[in-house]
Amino acid sequence: MSPTAKITERRPALLVLEDGRTFTGRSFGAVGRTVGEAVFSTGMTGYQETLTDPSYHRQVVVMTAPHVGNTGVNGEDDESGRIWVAGYVVRDPAIRPSSWRATGTLEDELVRQGVVGICELDTRALTRHLRERGSMKVGIFSGDEAVTPVDRLVEQVGAQPAMAGSALAGEVSTTEAYVVRPQGEPIGRVAALDLGIKGMTPQRMAERGLEVHVLPAASTFADLQRVGADAVFLSNGPGDPATADHEVAVLREVLAARIPFFGICFGNQILGRALGLGTYKLKYGHRGVNQPVMDLATRRVEVTAHNHGFAVDAPIGEDFDTDFGRARVSHVGLNDQVVEGLQCLDVPAFSVQYHPEAAAGPHDADYLFDRFVDLITTARSDKSDKSDKSDKKVDA
Structure with a gap:
């Protein structure tokens, strides 16, 4: 039997780009605050490999595939010893995994490793925006963090170091x-x-x-x-x-x-x-x-x-x-x-x-x-x- 996710309360969440555009959603994974460079991944499979790829250090990954988490997580597919993404953005998280290899759920693993994410937002519109304007700084704010005035959140996002010029x-x-x-x-x-x-x-x-x-x-x-x-x-x-x-x-x-x-x-x-x-x-x-x-x-x-x-x-x-x-x-x-x-x-x-x-x-x-x-x-x-x-x- 596949593992079932713990009952997680979906808290209000806000994604804020450095150019001031915002997307509302609900919390996914850990609740809190994170910042990074917004990038999108077009893969329909391999999300566990993506999450644990050290190349994604300091990046907030937007998944263009609408349904994420179907196969849960397991102890064999990690590319390193931890999740490296700074944040995770999905449209529709799976209710439960459906894979004989699954030993846990994606959301439980995000919570365990303290990875702040957001779901139930229009990832298609967000991806189109990034294609037109380019990768940019972004922040995800959920729970109490999401009620901060947007202009202050934009300032927080803009204050982080740019990826260009970063030695990581x-x-x-x-x-x-x-x-x-x-x-x-x-x-x-x-x-x-x-x-x-x-x-x-x-x-x-x-x-x-x-x-x-x-x-x-x-x-x-x-x-x-x-x-x-x-x-x-x-x-x-x-x-x-x-x-x-x-x-x-x-x-x-x-x-x-x-x-x-x-x-x-x-x-x-x-x-x-x-x-x-x-x-x-x-x-x-x-x-x-x-x-x-x-x-x-x-x-x-x-x-x-x-x-x-x-x-x-x-x-x-x-x-x-x-x-x-x-x-x-x-x-x-x-x-x-x-x-x-x-x-x-x-x-x-x-x-x-x-x-x-x-x-x-x-x-x-x-x-x-x-x-x-x-x-x-x-x-x-x-x-x-x-x-x-x-x-x-x-x-x-």
């Missing part, structure tokens, strides 16, 4: 290194810099025989070397990539050493910066599990999972020169022609802006982990060949 990776990264062991025969070791890594990412690598050493965001190039890694990975994460000077400097050392590299999301933006490219904030970003992307090499279209509010500024359709040789844009978003991937042609490095680990699906981009394995095995083979040739010269 250090706030969500692990504080201690840990290892995800490979499944089956080990084929390589990866040093993964945790900028807000999702749990499924090292799992996807471990499934392919990679031993993944997950390191804090503040780790240095020397720390990566101490792991004895065959390759380096930079994860997804929150915040403005323009603030990631430390991570960019570390990656430039990785590229100079010709160590195989793979980056996802924030890692893609950091590769862009390491190559000398700029980044910029998107008007309202890409979030959801139904974003079409084209692989420019194969012309294959993938349906992909996204969560990014920033993008890399790079020329599409032509190779360009960098400090590390030639590079090119490898993937492009078909909705708006945003850069969704980079590939280096003279050093072993590539990245994508979207999420191939996509625990809730889709899995069209799963092949990228195989590409990373190929990069590692090729680099190891080349190193072995050079060693053999060196040994022969010594013998001669």
